[in-house]
Amino acid sequence: MITNMNKFKNILKQKNIKPTYHRLKILEYIVENMGTHPTAEMIYDALKGEIPTISMTTVYNTMNSFLDKGLVTPVIITGTEVRYDYNKSHHHHLQCRKCGKIFDIDIECPLALGKKKFINGHRIEEVHGYFKGICKNCLKSKKE
Amino acid sequence: MITNMNKFKNILKQKNIKPTYHRLKILEYIVENMGTHPTAEMIYDALKGEIPTISMTTVYNTMNSFLDKGLVTPVIITGTEVRYDYNKSHHHHLQCRKCGKIFDIDIECPLALGKKKFINGHRIEEVHGYFKGICKNCLKSKKE
DNA sequence: TTCATATTTGTAATCATTATAAATCTGTAA
DNA sequence: TTACAGATTTATAATGATTACAAATATGAA
Ligand SMILES: [Mn+2]
Ligand SMILES: [Mn+2]
Ligand SMILES: [Zn+2]
Ligand SMILES: [Zn+2]
Numbered sequence: 001m002i003t004n005m006n007k008f009k010n011i012l013k014q015k016n017i018k019p020t021y022h023r024l025k026i027l028e029y030i031v032e033n034m035g036t037h038p039t040a041e042m043i044y045d046a047l048k049g050e051i052p053t054i055s056m057t058t059v060y061n062t063m064n065s066f067l068d069k070g071l072v073t074p075v076i077i078t079g080t081e082v083r084y085d086y087n088k089s090h091h092h093h094l095q096c097r098k099c100g101k102i103f104d105i106d107i108e109c110p111l112a113l114g115k116k117k118f119i120n121g122h123r124i125e126e127v128h129g130y131f132k133g134i135c136k137n138c139l140k141s142k143k144e
Numbered sequence: 145m146i147t148n149m150n151k152f153k154n155i156l157k158q159k160n161i162k163p164t165y166h167r168l169k170i171l172e173y174i175v176e177n178m179g180t181h182p183t184a185e186m187i188y189d190a191l192k193g194e195i196p197t198i199s200m201t202t203v204y205n206t207m208n209s210f211l212d213k214g215l216v217t218p219v220i221i222t223g224t225e226v227r228y229d230y231n232k233s234h235h236h237h238l239q240c241r242k243c244g245k246i247f248d249i250d251i252e253c254p255l256a257l258g259k260k261k262f263i264n265g266h267r268i269e270e271v272h273g274y275f276k277g278i279c280k281n282c283l284k285s286k287k288e
Numbered sequence: 289t290t291c292a293t294a295t296t297t298g299t300a301a302t303c304a305t306t307a308t309a310a311a312t313c314t315g316t317a318a
Numbered sequence: 319t320t321a322c323a324g325a326t327t328t329a330t331a332a333t334g335a336t337t338a339c340a341a342a343t344a345t346g347a348a
Contacts, residue, residue: 020313020326040304055328060305079220080336081304094266105263110254119249121280122238129273136265164295164344184335199297204336224305225335 004028015069022054026062030072030086037075037083037093037102075102077130090127096135103135148172159213169195170206174216174230181219181227181237181246219246221274234271240279247279 008027012019029046030038038046040059047054063084066072075083077095083102092105109129117124152171156163173190174182182190184203191198207228210216219227221239227246236249253273261268 018325022327053328056304057306057329058327061327064306074223076220076223079218079223079226082223094263094268096266097269103264103266105266107263119238119251119275120247121283122240122247122249122275123278123283124238124275125241125278126276127273128275129271131263131266131268131272132270134267134269139265139267162294162345166296197297200335201298201337202296205296208337 011071015071017065017069017071022051022058023062023065025051026059027066027071030066030084034086035104037085039081039083041081043084075130077102077132092129092131094131094133094135096138097132098134098138101135101137105131155215159215161209161213161215166195166198166202167206167209170203171210171215174210174228178230179248181229183225183227185225187228219274221246221276236273236275238275238277238279240282241276242278242282245279245281249275 005024005028008024008031009019011027012023017023025047026043029043033046036042040056040063043063044054044056044059047059063072066084067074070088072084072086073088075085075093077083077093087104090109092107092109094103094105095101096103109127149168149172152168152175153163155171156167161167169191170187173187177190180186184200184207187207188198188200188203191203207216210228211218214232216228216230217232219229219237221227221237231248234253236251236253238247238249239245240247253271
């Protein structure tokens, strides 16, 4: 849709990122697949069909500029790979130890409420929380 | 102290880990430097003076068996390195964006209370939380 | 002492990510 | 339109933490 592409174009312009074709397609992908919290590789694999010449470096470059401009945030759970989150609302995550998928968890975290700026004398700037367990899908799939 | 070494020996025996010299010295180091949440490299650097032949592989092997046996837990914040925590009580962490140090934060996290076993249909097995900010030491050191 | 087994070591491999420099694209001045 | 400076993309090499592997060494029971 041309209207959607205009939407993405505006998002990039608002963040002072030049809306190139690659950046638009990458943005489109992460917006429409927000719930998957994709890795760089997942983005690359999803786009290389439509853009056969795209390179991993471009994905990394793009995601790093998105990170710099605050368009996405990194989700770090395993330590083996960065996953990107377009959802900027404050929320937590759950990673399933069966399927590895990462889910958004919308619970009100008392610690995240903007109240306390200091804990134990340290200044708090960011609050992060995540769970590990078994996702609802894997629970359905029978045996533990 | 020989008494301390016996203490460490017993800790390893209780976990079914053979108390070799290397393992005892590594355990001693992480217990006495619990608050630093050391990396494999920090452990290696601290011990190579006393044990010149020690290798990084041994540190990794040892920490992996400590992890397997639940003697330590991994602290993953940056995604660039694993830090090890001997403190098994449930607690959170703060990493200072100035000095990079990791501090224990002992706050009662309502989410961590063993109550809820399920959230949004997912089974919760672990609750992790951490903060980013400026530690109290770096706050004292004048300019932001 | 002897031998099987576990531990430690040095080195190579892996994997995600970054660095680098060449190739390509884009927008604008002439 | 053409030419060109600057930005973007690409291919490739480098990096750094961790693991894989196989040889060397230590341990400890027979
Ligand atoms: Mn999310
Ligand atoms: Mn800790
Ligand atoms: Zn699952
Ligand atoms: Zn600090």
